[in-house]
Amino acid sequence: MTPSHKFSHAIVRQPARTVIDGLRENKAQQPDFQRLLAEHAAYKTALQQAGVQLIELDPLDTFPDSLFVEDPALVFSEGAIVLRSGAPSRRGEADAITPVLKDHFDTVQYLPEDCFVDGGDVLVTPKEVLIGLSERTNESGGLALQACLKRIGKDSRLVHTPPGVLHFKSDCSLLSDTQILSTRRLADSGVFSHLETVLVDDAELTCANALRVNDTLLLAAEHPHTHQKLTALGFNVVELATREITKVDAGLSCMSLRWNNP
Ligand code: CIR
Numbered sequence: 001m002t003p004s005h006k007f008s009h010a011i012v013r014q015p016a017r018t019v020i021d022g023l024r025e026n027k028a029q030q031p032d033f034q035r036l037l038a039e040h041a042a043y044k045t046a047l048q049q050a051g052v053q054l055i056e057l058d059p060l061d062t063f064p065d066s067l068f069v070e071d072p073a074l075v076f077s078e079g080a081i082v083l084r085s086g087a088p089s090r091r092g093e094a095d096a097i098t099p100v101l102k103d104h105f106d107t108v109q110y111l112p113e114d115c116f117v118d119g120g121d122v123l124v125t126p127k128e129v130l131i132g133l134s135e136r137t138n139e140s141g142g143l144a145l146q147a148c149l150k151r152i153g154k155d156s157r158l159v160h161t162p163p164g165v166l167h168f169k170s171d172c173s174l175l176s177d178t179q180i181l182s183t184r185r186l187a188d189s190g191v192f193s194h195l196e197t198v199l200v201d202d203a204e205l206t207c208a209n210a211l212r213v214n215d216t217l218l219l220a221a222e223h224p225h226t227h228q229k230l231t232a233l234g235f236n237v238v239e240l241a242t243r244e245i246t247k248v249d250a251g252l253s254c255m256s257l258r259w260n261n262p
Contacts, residue, residue, distance in 0.1 A: 001126065001177075002260060002262065003126075003176070003177050004124060004125065004126050004174055004176075004177055005174065005176065005177075005212040005213060005214065006214060006260045007050075007051075007052050007213050007214060007258040007259060007260050008051075008052065008053060008259070008260050008261045008262075009052060009053050009054075009055065009104070009258070009259055009260075009261050010047055010052045010053075010054055010055070010256040010257060010258040010259075011054075011055045011057065011069050011075075011097070011100060011104075011256065011257040012040075012043075012044055012047070012054055012055070012056055012057065012067075012069060012255060012256050012257075013056075013057040013058070013059065013060070013066055013067045013069050014040070014056065014057065014058060014059040014067065015033075015036055015037060015040050015059060015067040016059035016060055016061045016063070016064060016066060016067070017033055017059075017061065018061050018062075018063075018064040019031065019033065019036060019064050019065070019067060019248065020032075020033055020036075020064075021064045022064040022065045022248035022249075022250075023064070023065055023087055023089065023090070023248065023249065024247060024248045024249050025166075025249055026247075029247045030247065031244040031245070031247040031248055032244055035243070035244045036244035036245060038241075039240070039241050039242060039243070039244050039245055040067065040245075040255065042240055042241065043218075043240055043252070043255055043256075044056070046216070046218055046238055046240055047213060047256060049216070049238075050213040050214045050215070050216040050218075050238075051213075051214045051215075052213060052214070052258065055100065055104070057069070057097075057100060060093070060096055062092065063089070063090065063092055063093050063096065064089070065087075065089070065090050065093070065248070066090075066093050066096065067255060068120075068250055068254040068255060069093075069097065069254075069255065069256060069257045070119040070120055070253055070254045070255070070256065070257055071083070071085055071090065071093070071118045071119045071120050071254065072085060072090070072093040072094040072096075072097050072119065073094065073097055073101060073119060073257055074119055074122055074145075074257075075101070075104075075105065075257050075258070075259040076124075076152060076154070076259060077259055077260050077261065077262060078107065078152040078153065078154075079105050079106065079107030079108065079109065079152050080101040080104070080105040080107070080108045080109070081108075081109045081110075081111075081145065081148045081149075082094050082097070082098055082101065082108060082109070082110045082111070083111060083117045083118065083119055083141075083145075084111050084115060084116050084117065084141070085116065085118050085136065086116040086117070086118055086134070086135060086136030086137060086138065086141070087118070087136060090118075107152065109148040109151065109152075111141060111144045111145065111148070112144055114140060115138070115140045115141040115143075115144040115145075116136065116137060116138045116140075116141040117131070117136075117137045117138075117141040117142065117144075117145050118134070118136035118137055118167060119257070120136070120166065120167030120168065120169050120170065120253070120254060121133075121134050121136060121137040121161060121167050121168040121169065122145070122168070122169070123168060123169055123172060123173075123174065124174070125174060125177075125180075125194075125195065126177045127155070127194055128154075128155045128156055128157050129149055129154050129155070129156040129157075130156070130157055130159050130168065130191065131145055131146065131156055131157070131158050131159065131168075132159050132160060132161035132167065132168025132169075133158060133159070133160055133161060134160075134161035134165070134166070134167060134168065135166070136166070136167065137161070137168075139158070142158045143158070146158070159189075159191045160189065160191075162183075162185050162186055162189070165185075165186075166249050168186075169209055169251075169253055170208065170209055170249075170251060171183040171185065171186040171205070171208050171209075172186055172187075172192075172208055172209075173208065173209055173210040173211060173212065173253060174195075174212060175198060175210075175212055175217065175230075175235065176212065178195060178196055179195060179196045179197075179198055179233075180192050180195040180196070180197055180198070181198050181199075181200060181208060181210055181226075181230075182197050182198070182199060182200070182208060183199070183200055183205050183208045184199050184200075184202060186208075187199060198229065198230070198233065200223070200226045201223070201225035201226045201229070203225070204223040204225055204226045206220055206223070206242070206246055206251065207219055207220040207223035207226050207227075208251075209251025209252055209253055209254070210230075210251075210252060210253075211252040211253050211256075212235075213258065215236055216236055216238050217230060217235040217236060217237050217238065218238055218240055218252050219237050219238070219239055219240070219252075220239070220240065220241075220242040220246070220251065220252060221239040221240060221241050221242065222243075227239065240252060
């Protein structure tokens with residue numbers, strides 16, 4: 001079976017200048033546009049060096065958060081699913097990305113009205129897809145997504161995103177087909193009973209959103225304890241600066257939509 005972290009292609013979107021007005025919990029912090037661009041450029045290079053072919057989309061000034069392409073859609077070798085964000089300011093991003101999905105996938109499914117799901121709440125594991133209910137992902141959205149997933153042969157389960165956490169994957173990421181990187185608060189909910197859990201250091205929560213791509217594990221820089229732990233486990237860790245994107249509550253998985261085209 002192809003490992004879940006095997007990716008041949010990814011969609012990315014260039015940050016718009018308006019990203020400095022992106023949604024965030026802490027309004028007191030605003031990202032620096034030039035430094036954020038540099039972070040994004042390094043991210044794209046790291047994906048390419050990990051063996052991924054990029055499909056690069058133009059910036060969208062009307063949608064400050066549109067570089068976070070993981071949220072408006074889900075993509076699999078079997079087809080794409082267009083989502084509807086629980087954040088009103090992000091709803092138009094789905095329409096903007098749909099033509100690109102139609103160009104690359106034979107099957108594109110859509111959620112019905114009043115169903116809200118952000119891709120950041122969806123974790124794909126070999127056994128099942130976990131859908132974290134959150135401020136952005138409502139129950140009808142989760143149920144509608146389960147029906148879409150079933151149509152392309154994928155089992156799924158509705159779970160809960162920890163209170164106060166933006167997205168389910170803000171707190172976890174798949175390291176391999178059998179291992180998950182997670183915060184303690186999420187792991188303690190028992191949701192990962194079928195996976196071996198590697199905990200991020202309690203003082204390094206923001207690196208829980210890592211990104212395994214082929215033989216490379218992308219990890220937010222400045223999280224030395226977790227980095228050391230993952231290196232000791234044998235992962236090929238590549239650090240990426242995330243100071244600016246973190247100011248708009250984002251992490252590494254958010255900036256690409258990845259799939260394997262065998
Ligand atoms: C938002 O609040 O929607 C953006 N500022 C951050 C989105 C991060 N996306 C993700 O975790 N998948």
